[in-house]
Amino acid sequence: MATAEDLLLNVFEARAPAPKTFFRPLRAQAKRQAEATKRKYHTPSEAPPVKRRSKTPFFTAKKTGVTETRRTLKGKAQKTFSPKKYLAGTSNVNQEEKPCIKSSSLFKNNPEIPELHRPAVKQVQEKVFTSDAFHELDLHPHLISTINTVLKMSSMTSVQKQSIPVLLEGRDALVRSQTGSGKTLAYSIPMVQSLQAMASKIQRSDGPYALVLVPTRELALQSFDTVQKLLKPFTWIVPGVLMGGEKRKSEKARLRKGINILISTPGRLVDHIKSTKNIHFSRIQWLILDEADRILDLGFEKDITVILNAVNAECQKRQNVLLSATLTEGVTWLADISLHNPVNISVLDESHDQSEQKDKAAHEVFHPQTSDKLDSFAIPESLYQHVTLVPSKLRLVCLAAFILQKCKFEKKQKMIVFFSSCELVEFHYNLFLQTLLSSSGAPASGHLPSASTRLKFLRLHGNMEQEERTAVFQEFSHSKTGVLLCTDVAARGLDLPRVTWIVQYNAPSSPAEYIHRIGRTARIGCHGSSLLILAPSEAEYVNSLASHKINISEIKMEDILSVLTRDDCFKRRRWGNQKSRAVGPQEIHERATILQTVFEDYVHSSERRVSWAKKALQSFIRAYATYPREMKHIFHVRSLHLGHVAKSFGLRDAPTNLNVSAMKKKKTNLKRPDLHRKTQRKHCLAEILRSEYSSGVEASIAKVKKQNKRGKPGSQPQQSRTAGLRPAFVMGKK
Numbered sequence: 001m002a003t004a005e006d007l008l009l010n011v012f013e014a015r016a017p018a019p020k021t022f023f024r025p026l027r028a029q030a031k032r033q034a035e036a037t038k039r040k041y042h043t044p045s046e047a048p049p050v051k052r053r054s055k056t057p058f059f060t061a062k063k064t065g066v067t068e069t070r071r072t073l074k075g076k077a078q079k080t081f082s083p084k085k086y087l088a089g090t091s092n093v094n095q096e097e098k099p100c101i102k103s104s105s106l107f108k109n110n111p112e113i114p115e116l117h118r119p120a121v122k123q124v125q126e127k128v129f130t131s132d133a134f135h136e137l138d139l140h141p142h143l144i145s146t147i148n149t150v151l152k153m154s155s156m157t158s159v160q161k162q163s164i165p166v167l168l169e170g171r172d173a174l175v176r177s178q179t180g181s182g183k184t185l186a187y188s189i190p191m192v193q194s195l196q197a198m199a200s201k202i203q204r205s206d207g208p209y210a211l212v213l214v215p216t217r218e219l220a221l222q223s224f225d226t227v228q229k230l231l232k233p234f235t236w237i238v239p240g241v242l243m244g245g246e247k248r249k250s251e252k253a254r255l256r257k258g259i260n261i262l263i264s265t266p267g268r269l270v271d272h273i274k275s276t277k278n279i280h281f282s283r284i285q286w287l288i289l290d291e292a293d294r295i296l297d298l299g300f301e302k303d304i305t306v307i308l309n310a311v312n313a314e315c316q317k318r319q320n321v322l323l324s325a326t327l328t329e330g331v332t333w334l335a336d337i338s339l340h341n342p343v344n345i346s347v348l349d350e351s352h353d354q355s356e357q358k359d360k361a362a363h364e365v366f367h368p369q370t371s372d373k374l375d376s377f378a379i380p381e382s383l384y385q386h387v388t389l390v391p392s393k394l395r396l397v398c399l400a401a402f403i404l405q406k407c408k409f410e411k412k413q414k415m416i417v418f419f420s421s422c423e424l425v426e427f428h429y430n431l432f433l434q435t436l437l438s439s440s441g442a443p444a445s446g447h448l449p450s451a452s453t454r455l456k457f458l459r460l461h462g463n464m465e466q467e468e469r470t471a472v473f474q475e476f477s478h479s480k481t482g483v484l485l486c487t488d489v490a491a492r493g494l495d496l497p498r499v500t501w502i503v504q505y506n507a508p509s510s511p512a513e514y515i516h517r518i519g520r521t522a523r524i525g526c527h528g529s530s531l532l533i534l535a536p537s538e539a540e541y542v543n544s545l546a547s548h549k550i551n552i553s554e555i556k557m558e559d560i561l562s563v564l565t566r567d568d569c570f571k572r573r574r575w576g577n578q579k580s581r582a583v584g585p586q587e588i589h590e591r592a593t594i595l596q597t598v599f600e601d602y603v604h605s606s607e608r609r610v611s612w613a614k615k616a617l618q619s620f621i622r623a624y625a626t627y628p629r630e631m632k633h634i635f636h637v638r639s640l641h642l643g644h645v646a647k648s649f650g651l652r653d654a655p656t657n658l659n660v661s662a663m664k665k666k667k668t669n670l671k672r673p674d675l676h677r678k679t680q681r682k683h684c685l686a687e688i689l690r691s692e693y694s695s696g697v698e699a700s701i702a703k704v705k706k707q708n709k710r711g712k713p714g715s716q717p718q719q720s721r722t723a724g725l726r727p728a729f730v731m732g733k734k
């Protein structure tokens, strides 16, 4: 019978050549060792291992070097140690005592961690602030005082200094600048200045004069907040936001009343264009495409063309601005179809003298000149990037140790941890909440009385209700500390103040995504750090980042794990007068093993939790299979050791009967590479990502369609929203 690993490999990699991997010889070795261990400890008096008792149908007892260890509590001979009891305050964990615990041999049979030979590269850097003040600009005095007093800003950032005068002149612009450099104000200040100065005073009932398109709901809210503040002295101009999640009916009502500056996600706006009578664009003066790269990554190009066509049909003369942190081929395409003789503002390239560009841009639309410019990213000087290589089995404890180190033992740390799917976020959020949080108040850590209050977990992903998403976003924004576990829903554009650490637990699928994720820290001149967690087999990714001029230094896994020696929650108690050993690698290994056992015990305390961990594992593998072709040599399902990966989900064994039905479909498609291969991956990834950013109505539409489809057995499946070639576009003249 095929193992789960074989099954998965067959499903995903039917056609791929086998890369050299570490696990095959090690697997045999692990098996031998497990057999030996089994013989050694299997005595009739022993209680059967938990997994044997479990009725979970999905698992077989495939061994991956598991040992059973008897531990005794100090002064209580014969009583067996359970880490759950050992941790104070673990009230939510099943307290039933077990005769013995199973502890993973976490530090055995792992692949060797390779030496990282990272090439030294000179990062592209841009200066964030200038010495120029807002009051030097030709702005309404009330607007200047609002910027100074309400926003509490006095000097401009580089991108603002370059963009605001150009936009005040009425020019179109393509603005490229690093994350967190102040692009929102770069377009909203000139927009508010021009709208408040209109000869005939704007009426609410006039409808939209400006349309701002952003990729996500959170970003829509954030931009709305900024615009609303700027409009404080100009009360007759009404801003509004459309972003899904809210009832369409109430959005329609707000549109009917009148919105002058309309901020929206593309999906939701298209939905209104198609269904709402009260939406018109005849007075549009400004069209802003913010985070253009993200809009395209999410497959919104079709929606954008629908919007551009709708706006062009009613209004030809307006000012267009496109903003992006990265400049890709897609962004250039979008610039071509949406901008008219734009000025190219690129802060990171000093050679782009603005006046020279203005002349140049007066005659042509900007085209990127070299691939180098396309592929290098500006990174704030004050952002320190790190990477750590961690074998799969140790990933979970390593992440937990890092969180504890920063957010329990250090003050004023605020961390975002990125995962590749909603399921992964949910799994880790619940796991940490039930294990780490309850252990953080342990009396053993008495010298850190406020530690438990510092350790706070939040999560954000696209499967959450909009209300909750907004509440979490607000809570984390205003909080001084805390750990936000999230998907890429939070990677772009979100301005979450005072974030000190970005952890990428699952590597991003592109360097651009990497930049956007780390861009949530070190914003606007502040200091920040990032940590990328890679498996040894993924070490090559560091070189791939270096080729994009991304410089990253290594933190050794042992250094991260060593924090556990500071946390007596994970201390093994010893008999009688036995002195505690000096802190060394052995002590670190023991404590990491205790922490892993805490996770495993929690996961295995009910069948529901086991199947929940299994689903998360499945989701991880699915996401792993969607890395683009050019990264497959680094992130390849074949290089995953399922048993080891399972450990990082608190599972003691590699599951065998994973639900592979969805994956089987992929295999069928792979049989027709001529038809599907090229588009499939892109669409699959886009679909996964889109679930994070949907307008909020697709889900219900999809439900209805699904029901209809069930009713019509022969009916064709709906085409993917992102399927097909670039949509037809009617270019409007200014």
Ligand SMILES: Nc1ncnc2c1ncn2[C@@H]1O[C@H](COP(=O)(O)OP(=O)(O)OP(=O)(O)O)[C@@H](O)[C@H]1O
Pocket (backbone or CB within 6 Å): 153, 154, 155, 156, 157, 160, 177, 178, 179, 180, 181, 182, 183, 184, 185, 325, 492, 493, 494, 495, 519, 523, 524
């Ligand atoms: N001139 C300024 N002085 C001080 N703070 C500023 C200034 N301009 C913007 N900021 C602040 O900097 C932060 C980042 O701004 P913003 O979100 O506009 O950056 P961004 O370039 O759009 O980033 P991203 O690419 O991540 O979307 C915000 O908190 C904003 O209030």
